[in-house]
Each structure stands twice: as C-alpha cells, then as structure tokens.
Amino acid sequence: MSPPTAIDIEAVTDTQAIVLPDPLTVNGVTSRRAKAGKLVAGTAAFTSSDFFKSPTSGKPKAKRWDHYLSLESKSRQPSSLKGAAQYLKNPGLISLGGGLPCAENFPIEELTVKVPSPPHFSERDTKESGRVLSAGKYDVSNGHSAYDLSIALNYGLGTGSAQMIRFVTEHTEIVCSPPYDDWQCSLTVGSTSALDQTYRIFCERGDYVLSEEYTFASAVETALPLGIRFAGVKIDEQGLLPESMDEILSNWNPEERGGARKPRVLYTVPSGQNPTGATQGTARRQAIYKVAQKHDIYIIEDEPYYFLQMQPYTGPNAAPVPPPANNEEFLKALIPTYLSMDVDGRVMRMDSFSKVIAPGTRVGWITASEQIVERFVRHNECSNQNPSGISQLVLYKMLDESWGHRGYLEWLIHLRLEYTRRRDVILAACEKYLPKEIVSWNPPAAGMFLWMKLDHTLHPLNGKVSLTELEEKIFLAAVDKGVLMSRGSWFTAERVNYVPHELFFRATFAAATEERMTEAIERFGTAVKESFGLVVNGDGNGA
Template sequence: MTVGDSLDFSHLFSDETKARKSSPLKSCIHLFQDPNIVFLGGGLPMSKYFPWDNLQVESPLPPFANGIGESPSGDAKDTCHVQVRKNEVTKAGDSKDIPLSRSLQYGHSKGQPEFLSFVREHTQLVHGMKYADWDILATTGNTGSWESTLRIFCNKGDTILAEQYTFSSSIYAAEAQGVNVFPVPLDDHGLIPERLESILDNWNPETRKPKLLYTIPTGQNPTGSSLSDDRKVEIYRIAQKHDLLILEDEPYYFLQMDAYQKDPSQRKATEFASHDEFVKSLAKSFISLDTEGRVIRMDSFSKVLGPGTRLGWIVASAKILKAYLQLHEMTIQNPSGFSQSIVAGTLNRWGQGGFLDWLIGMRREYNEKRDVAIDALYEYIPESPAFHINPPIAGMFFTLNIDASSHPEFATKYQSKPELVEQAIYEKVVASGVLVVPGAWFKALGDTQPPQPTSSKQELDPNGVIFRGTYAAVPLDKLREGIKRFGLALKEEFQL
C-alpha cells in the first residue's frame, strides 16, 4: 500500500519553537566517529577516562516458560546474558550492543541507532503506520516528553484539552508554564467524543482555540477507563475538523487484559496461538489511525521494564520530531547511555517475538491482579447505589465512583459540597490504614479568559467523587486487606 507524507503542522508551534535554532555544535558531532578527521571541535572527553570497562546483566530468556517474575538461574536454557564492553569497535547500528565508549559520550541526541532500530521495527509491527515520513525519538520517559511537548506547542495563556480527570503531574506541568487545562468529561469508557465536539464547536471566539488534546487512552490514569476503537475514530475526526493535535500518552498500552468476569467459573485467560494473534488483539492506537501526522504518541518502558530506566520514545512525523530534537539538544542532550546500552542489549537478544512474549506475560500477571482487586471490591464495598465499581480492561488502576449526595450528612455537616465529603472519606481511609487517593488530585479545572460557555463546563455528575487505587504495587494478600479496610471505612463513614 502506498502512503503519503504527513501534513505540516508548524503553524501550531509555540513562539519559542519558531525562534529556536539548531545547535551548530551538534551539526558536526558525527565527524567525531570519522577516522580521517582530527576532531578538535567539541568538548568530548576521551572514553579511556570512563571508569566502566563493561556491563554484564542477566534477564529471563524468552519465551519465559516459568513466568516473567521468575529469576534467571544463570544457565543458558533460561537466562539471557548481556555483556556490553567499553571499547568494542562497531559501526553504529551494526551490532546488538551499544559500546560504552559511545553510549556514555555526547552525541546521538535522537537516540542510539541500536535502540532506535528495535523500537522503530516494534512500532511498525504493532501500529502499522499509515504515512511515510514518520519516525521515532528516544526520550527520558513520558513525563519528560510531555514537558517538551508543552514547550514546543504552547505559549503562555494557551489552552489544551484533557480528560476531566487526568494525570496530575501533566496538569501541574502545564499550569506551571501558564497553560490552561480545560476538562472534557469522561465516563466508564473514557473521553466522550460528543462532549469534545460540543466544546470545540461552541468555543468562545474571543479566546485562542486549543492546539492539543492530551489523552491517556488505555487504562486511563486515574479512572482506569479505556477508549474503544470506535470512539478513537470519532475523536480523530473531530481533531481533523478543528485542526487539533492528539497527544496520546500510552505507558499502560500493553497492560491490556481480558474483560472482567464476576463469576470466577466463567473466567478463562486468553491464550494466543501466535505473536500476530496477540498484536491483532490489541486496541487500535491513535497513531495507527493517523494518516496526516496529527498524532504524537508517547511510549515508555516505565510500566513494562522499569520506571528507573528513564527511557521511552516519541512516535510522530519527522517534521514534528525535528522540533523535539532541537529542544533536546539544548536540554536533556540524550537519555541515559547506561539505560540505552542495557535495554538495547536485552531487547536485541530477545528479538521482536521475545519482547512480545514478555508483554504477553505482563498481560497474564495484570489480569490476575485486576481480578483479585475487583473481586475484593465487590466483596467488601457496601452494596449501595452510592458506590459504583467500573472494572478496568487495562492499566494499573481501579476507581470507585461515589455519589457524595448519598452521604447522610451531605446537606448538614458537609454543606452540600461533594469536595468536603471527598476529603472526609480520604481522612477516614488513611486513618483505617490504607491509602487510596481522591479524584480531586487529578481534576482539570482550567478555563479561559473570557470563559467558555457554561454548557462546556457542565459535569456529568456534579455530586460525584472518585477514589483511585492500584493493584500493581503490593502482593495479592495485602491488596485484598487494603480493599477490605477501604470498604469498612466507607461503611462507617456512610453509616451503613
């Protein structure tokens, strides 16, 4: 199939981006590797003074017959051995490994070739890109990618759109740069396209229209909801209609799982006959629908390998990635060389199929954790119309929706203010020895000046509050005990 190039969205760049020039020092750094050049042009320390001679790491070996949580024995039958040397002489991209003499040096702000080649192949395999000039850029993870995105596209006073409840750090990063975060309502199935379209169709013409929609489509943080493929198609159409860029933040994408079955006898974990069958089972991504370069996808190893790797990547058009590269050359320089050497060395030995085996193993683990959590919620949360459980089909989080107006003292002690009920519940559950966090910590409350129409700010349930918990952080017995304490605290607070 012949595909065309992306559109040019440079008209949406911030003033800072339009004014930024490429670093002239970075334009010649590739000559450092040329044996015919006596390189006196940059402050690159000699690699002989890097104290690390080699790195040796072990991981389980695909297909992970004993499960992804089993420690490798050290034997060749179940252990993947990675040894990265300092002074191994290889042309960039010609081997599985990134020698430390290169990974610990300046340069390669886009990312090391051995890392990029694996992730580029993975991206095409999973998402089947629909335009020709797409590419990837290595990052320090999605939090850093979001910070860069705000600088690249937003001026002070601009507005972005986001789910009404969204990752609090993303809200705070935007607000710190003087950017408004305007909420779009969501339900059990994620962001509501009809509300998004209504907000944009009725946007106050006296204010600048948003350039970006920030969304966490899969296993949304904090609600645990996941957008259906049909909703994504609608949202993409709306983005085209209003010349909006979609920023899909997808750290939980591969933590997809089977639909929850309340009756344990009806549960049957999905087994995949092939890697292709697994890939086809995954939800469509926004980037897989994109034919114009309108989607910027942020991916990360934080939830599938380890948060401390601080390694991820952005998928976007080459035109847009150029702006990220120019910024990164003057800010982060490049992601950690140690991380790139270790991750690339491991993944290039596992291969694409081995990495998919790992992700399938993650799915099995999170499927079990999710089932235990939701089982416990149905067992311990009081049966009452005041409480609504929405079993997630992806991610790390569960939420309990609570009708604050059902509290027996809502109108008296709490002055008919749901936020006061929410705070009281939070204090009660912490005193009961469990931590679940209130939705107020994740709520987007931004507006423009002059403001948007009242109808655009209308909430689905003005008296509703939510609490977020995770099934990822503790063993299963502690997970059940924590939810039990949560349920007892609610029973006492609501006098049930």
Template sequence: MSPVPTFDDRIRGADDAFKLTVENAFDLRARSDVMPTSVAPACSSDMFKSPNCYHKPRAKCFNHRLSTEAKRRQPSTLKAAAMFLKDPDLISLCGGLPSPEYFPFENLQLQVPSREALSKRHVNMGKSMENMDSVLRAGKSDIREGKSVYDLEIALNYGQATGSAQLMRFVTEHTEIIHDPPYSDWQCCLTAGSTYAWDTTLRILCEKGDFIITEEYTFASAIETATPLGLRVLGVEMDDYGLVPEALDDSLNNWNYQTRGARKPFLLYLIPTGQNPTGATMPLARREAIYKVAQKHDLFIVEDEPYYFLQMQAYCSRGTEPASEVSRGEFLASLVPSFLSLDSDGRVLRMESFSKVISPGARTGWIVASQQLVDRFARNFEVSSQHPSGISQLALFKLLDEYWGHAGYIDWLINLRIEYSRRRDVMIHAFEKFLPKEVARWKVPAAGMFCWIEIEWRKHPGMALKGDHDSIEEEIFLSAVQNQVLLSRGSWFKANSAQQENRMFFRATFAAASPEKMVEAIRRFSDVLRVQFHISL
C-alpha cells in the same frame, strides 16, 4: 564518507512493498544501512524503516501550530558537527568528548529472564522464571573486538538528541510492526521519559495563555506540568469509554474568544488505553470519531500511551484463571488500534514509554510524530536533556534487541498481560466481596493499572451538616489513612479544578501491592465506607 540518506533518497529507493513483521525484521536489517558505531553518529528512523513506508503519502504541514519558542530554535552547532564523525579516518579535535579510557566502567552484566522462559508463557513471573535467567554482558571495547554493535565506550559518551542509533533501530522497527503509521515521513526520537516529552510538547506547540484540551479527569502531573507554563485546561466530558467526541465537538463549536480570553484550543491530550485515573479504554469506533473531530477543528492529538500493552484479558470471576496460552499474532491482533495507526494527516504525537513494561527508573521512552515535529524536539533536546542515559540505552539494547529480539519482547508483553489480568481480577474480587454496594460502584478496567471507584457521596450523613463534596471526600480519605489504607482522591485528577464537583471517585491501583495486601487494603477501605455511611454488615 556518505551522508545519512535523505527522505527523497529513500523514496527513490523504495521499489518494493516489503512489509515489516516480527518474523522478518532481521531480514530487513540485512538489506538496510550498516549500523553506525562511532561516537554520537547522526541517525534517524529513515535508516531503519521498511521500503513499504515510502509508498505512503507525506504528513500534512503543521508549521502553523508551532510556538514562537519552537520557531526560534536552531540546530545545535556542536551537535551538527558530529555528523562528520562517521568517517573512521577523521581525527577530531572539535567536540568536547572525553576519552573513553578514563571511563571507570569496564563491563556491565545484566541478569534477565531467558527467552526459553518467556516462550513457555510462565504466568507467575516473579517465581516461575527464577533459575531460568540469562546473563548479558556489555564491555567497553565490544565494537572494536567485533562482539557487538554497541558498547560502553559509545554508550557512556555524548550522543545525539535523537538517541543512539542502536536503540533507535529497535523502536523504529517496533513502531512499524505495531502501528504501521499510514503516512511516510514519520520519525522516532528517544526521550528521557514521557514526562519530559510532555513538557517539551507544550513548549513546542503552545503559547502562554493558551488552553489545552484533556479528558474531564486526567493524569495529575500532566496538568501540573502545563499550568506553570501559563497554560489553562479545558476538561471534556467522559463516559465509561473515555472522552466523548460529541462533547469535544460541541466545546469547540461554541468557543468564544471574548468569553474565554484565549484563542480556540488545538492541542488535545489523551490517555486512550487504561486511562489514568479512570481505567477507561477507548474502543476503535471512539478513536475514529475523535480523530474526525480533530480533523474538523484542526486539532493536534497527543497520544500518551504508557499502558497500551497492558490491555488485559476478559475479567474472570472468582475460582477461574485467565488463559495462559496465546500466540504472538493473537496478542497483537487483540490490541485496540492506536491513534497513530489511524493518523493519515500526521496530526498525532505518540508518547511511548518503557516505564510500565520494563522499568520507570530507566527514564527512557520515545516519541513518534511527523519529521517536522520530531525535528523541533531534537532542537530542544540538544540544549536541554541531550538524550536518555547511555547506560539505560545500552541495557535496553542488550535486552530487547540483542537478546530477546522483537519476538521475545512480544512474549514478555504477553506474560505481563496475564499477570496484570490476574492482579486486576484479585482487586475486583475484593470489591465484590467487601465494598458496600449501597454507596460504591465500579467498572472492570480492560487495560492499565487502575480501578475507579465511584462513591454516592450525597448519601453521606454529613450532608446535613457539611453539604459539600470536598469536605466529605476529605473526611473519607483521612479516615482511610487512619485505617491504614491509602487511595487517591478523584478530585486530584479533575482537569478543571475550579469547577464544582458533582461526582466522587477514589482511584485504586493493582500494580504494586501483593494480592494478599490488595485484598486487605480493600477490606480496610470497605470498613471506612461502612462507618462513614452508617452501613452495617
């Protein structure tokens, strides 16, 4: 039995500069390790990277940023013993693995859009793709029968904290194709969704009483995860393109331990693309400027990117349609480079998610970071979440790896971009038609699922009686609910909730409701604003 090759083994074996692409991913597989197909095999991204990765420098060491909890965690004794299961002749009486003959699932069938439908760039996915589906099947004994490298017998049993080798291979290749991190010892690790990955990140890097840094407005659940852990939040000024790097630099230059009662913060949480809630997308120059500030102050960046592949086409005015023909190469070239792709130091943790592009209920995503940090995640997962659902991993593998492949997945993402561009345009058209411009302003988002509407709240007639932001925001919000339309209040996303609010926003999503209902919802909200601000048609 040969062990999983070490990083140094890979370095010694990297004798060419093979660069991974969508087209040659399967050629690389033929030159790589045989896929381990036993129960809970040990694996890592190093088994699936191209040789090109190992010509790059290693990440810097960030052990000084690890929390006390992270340093105390040791590898799971039982999980570590699973490495010996690679030997097919080994008879194991060690782990508490139930016999697969008692799993009451014999096969799994999945009806999915066909590769042919995707390649034709259909732009109404819910209708145009019907009757163009394919059925994928996964049986209990597919590996033993030579039908697949992954089956229910393996997926339904315990696995390693890093996730199944089969899905790990796909996400590793995907990461290299899309981001090609500029250092060599990066790793992927599957997660039970980004929310749990964020919770684990805070435990690994922060101590009680620390401040974390976020955008001025940020994902409410990210804050609500941090505060019960005894963490505090420093919200940094934003503009139409996200967090302002000069404001970040200024906040850190002027940090005062005595005034703040905490050490200088070093964990920066960002949603760079289609930011939740504002919809802002950072251009490349903004990302580069923030990365330089991070290097100056030794920050660690958490790049939360569920909307990365929902980067949309240019806004189309009423009566026009977004272009439906685009090649895979053109699509990939149009994506704003990620922080991971700029990360020469290994100071970025990227949280990836299938939630917005495949299914949130799958509860399967992955992180990308340097090996030293991913090792700490694995130590945590071994005694907590263990790994994502085996059924979810198997379903995603059958769809993404075994059927669509990287090319088909890119085609799916291209179709998603067209669909979300159309939905975004429908909402903006409704804004232009209905919202009273005397008190409402908005920017057209370039990515994501959200439009951010600013309200000139100081023009509200109630200013003379109430005079405060919160009561006027609540009155508008409750009036909208009474008029049967629900939008999110901007104050829900304010990072520094105790700070006095000077501006008022409402968040509207164009992801879920039908186009007809979106238009009606904006009409109803417009009626509320006109009544609230005494604006006639």
C-alpha cells in the same frame, strides 16, 4: 559538544529486493535486518528512523504544523558545532573539534545484567534460567556487538542512540504501522519530560489544552506553570466523549475563557486512562480522530499503559479467557492506536518503558511526523540531550540483542497476564468487601487503576458539607483504617474554580501484593460503611 560521526548500513546491495509485508512482522524485521547488514553506528552517530523503516512509497506526507508552533519552538536552530559534523566523513580526518572525552578515561570496564530467558519470565525462573548479558568497552571494534560502553558512556545525539532508535522504530512499525510517509521516532527521558517539551512546542501562555475531565495530575501540573490550562471533556466508561469534545470546540468563546484562543491540542490517555481506568474502543478512537480533523486539533496520545491491556473480565466465578496463543494473536487483541489511524500526521504518540520494563530506566520515545520530531530533538539538544547511555545499553542488550522483537512481545504477553491476575484480585476483593449500594466501578480493560464512584447522596452529611469536605472525611477515615487511596479531586482537569459534582476514589492494583491489596480493599470497605453509617465503628468486616 557532540558532533555526529558517520552511520552506514553496510551491504545494502539491492534495496529493490526488500519487499516487506504490510504491516511489518517480527519475521519481517529479521529478514530486513539480514538484508541491511550490520548496523555501524559509533560515538554520537547521527541516526534517524528513516534508516530502519520499511519503504513507505505511496503513503502521503504528514500535514505541516508551522501555524501551530510556539515562538520558543520556532526559534530553535541547529547547533553551529553540529553543522561541522559533515566533515567527519572525510577519510583520515582527525577531529580536535568536539569536546568528547576519550573512552580510556571512563572507569567502567564491563557491565552485565541478568535477565529472563523468554518465555520464562518469573523471578524464580530468572534465578534459575536467566541469561547474563555482558557489554565491554570496545565490543564494537572487537566485532562482538553493535553497541558497547565506549559509545554508550560518551555523548550522544538528541535522538538517542542508533541502536535503540532502530529497535523502537521497528517495534512502532510492528504495532502501529503509521499510514503516512514521514514518521520518525526520538527517544525521550520519559513521557513527563516529553509532555513538558511538547507543550512548549505547541502552546503559548494563556492557551487551553483539551483532556478527559479527570486526567493524569502531572499532565495538568506540568502545564500550569507554563500558563496552560486544561479544559475537561466529558467522559463515559470508554473515556473521552467525541460529542463533548466537538461541543466544546464548536462553542469555544474566548470571553468565557479569559481571552484564550480555541484549543489546538488534545491530551489523551486512550488505554487504561489515569485515573479512570477507561479504555477507548476502536470506534471511539475513530470518532475522536474525526472531531480532531474537523477542528484541526493536534493529538497527544500518551500511552504508558497500552501494553497493560488485559484479558477480558469474566466476573468472579467464570472461567478465564485463554491467553493469546502467540504474538500474532496478541497483537490482534490490542485496540488500534491513534498513530495507526493517523492519515494526517496529527498525532504524537508517547511510549515509555516505565510501565513495561521499569520506570528507573528513564527511557521512552515519541513517534510523530518528521517536522515535529525535528523540533523535539532540537529541544533535547538544549536540555536533557538524550537518555542515560547506561540505560540505553541495558535495554539494547536485553530487548534487541537477547530477546529480539519476538521475546519482547512474549514479555508483554507475560505482563498482560500478570496485570490481568492483579486486576481480578482487586475486583474480587471489591465484590466481597465494598457496599454495592454506595460504591460502583467499571472493570478496567487496561492499566493499573480502579476508579470507584461513591454515591454521595446516601451519605448522612450529604448537602450539609461540600463534596470536597466529604471526600476528605472519607479519605481520612480510610487512612484511619490503614489504607491510602487517591482522592478523585486530585485528578480534575479544570483546576480554577472547579466545583466537583461527584465523588471518586482511585486505587491502583499495580503496587501491593495480592494479600495486602485484598486487605486494603476490606479496610476501605469498612471505612466507607462506617462513614456512610451502614455499620457502627469497629463492626465493619464481612458485611
């Protein structure tokens, strides 16, 4: 339906002259772009991260994954119509080939968004000093922009637009600097969709995927209808335990797993894991990567909360740690990604704008080796095609044309401090209102979740009812007091015949206002105390 038109980087007269520091910096992008010249990418332009990466000479190529590809994924062929795109480069050629509507029939003449001026990001500041960014229909042919409505409103290719691929490729290089040669990015319509597609690349019905024993419920529920089950790896306060992963893989017995072959894929949320809030440290990630190498495991690094890493928690009465003084300090404070240590090309990193800009954009991206990204893009072509062009245009205008990488990193620092503040509020409320003899928790270093363990052995009904029943009783008691928490059992990785042995609840500190969040924890504390018989009904405040 949408044959690509030509893309060119104008005026690349002396590529030898592009000598970039390693890793790429914000300034490096600026000088690189200046040398590369204006981005020219029209309607449904072919694009690739290769156009926008630093030269990677000397780095090894990624491992091939042919032996892991599913029948479905192996069967994907490029579209025959798209093959005709090669002729579009012929000068003067008129195409009656692809069924692309004409831009004159798009009834949107102009689009504007009002966004913050970095570093003044608050809603109040934005009202006062925000910038209004405007996109017209023909800004590209008028020379006003590298992206416009005539392009964004038409069909695009499965990678997403060249304009946004450039931005996310540069951003990924700044943050992750992958240590192998042939890495690529593709836009996604969000990580849940990307995960669905990735299961279909690597798994067949009957397969197991490894993950933390408590994990993102949607990851499990996306897998189950495909006949893919989760095998839960034991966790501690830093999340996934490499020893447990090694043990499961070393002793995998198909007979105990309904005939399932040894897992080939690990799904993990390394930072601010959902639901446990755990963040894997650098050494932990390195150890897990080694286990993955030992058992030839492909790693899905799902990182929606990576930039919701917070300031160190100093406790209720200590002075806060000063925020990062600049982008360089900020980047250094981030725990290294799996992608940054991926010498083999065995990682697919999933990034998303959902938690750092807004979920309603429905735009994210993956980074993986060329082979895997190509399979992923073939699937995009036969499903969601690419994210909304309107979303892509809004993101481009704000992130690329207005803020630039520097402003975007400043925004991420702003978010870091926002989430730090919210986390500190919920932790202060927990310190004040929860009975510590029953409820324990680890201060999260990233993400939006607080994972609370309740000592069920102290409950009067312990041993008399199942843990699941006990969990439900406490959940309903909390609802009765006016607070909704998520039940730990909703997040179990292993769903078949799973018998819980501990009692957890998950609270988010992302959504409610600070006052209501504090009020909610007080209510939960009352519900817990009453349920455990610490106080009688109606006398639960300020215990």
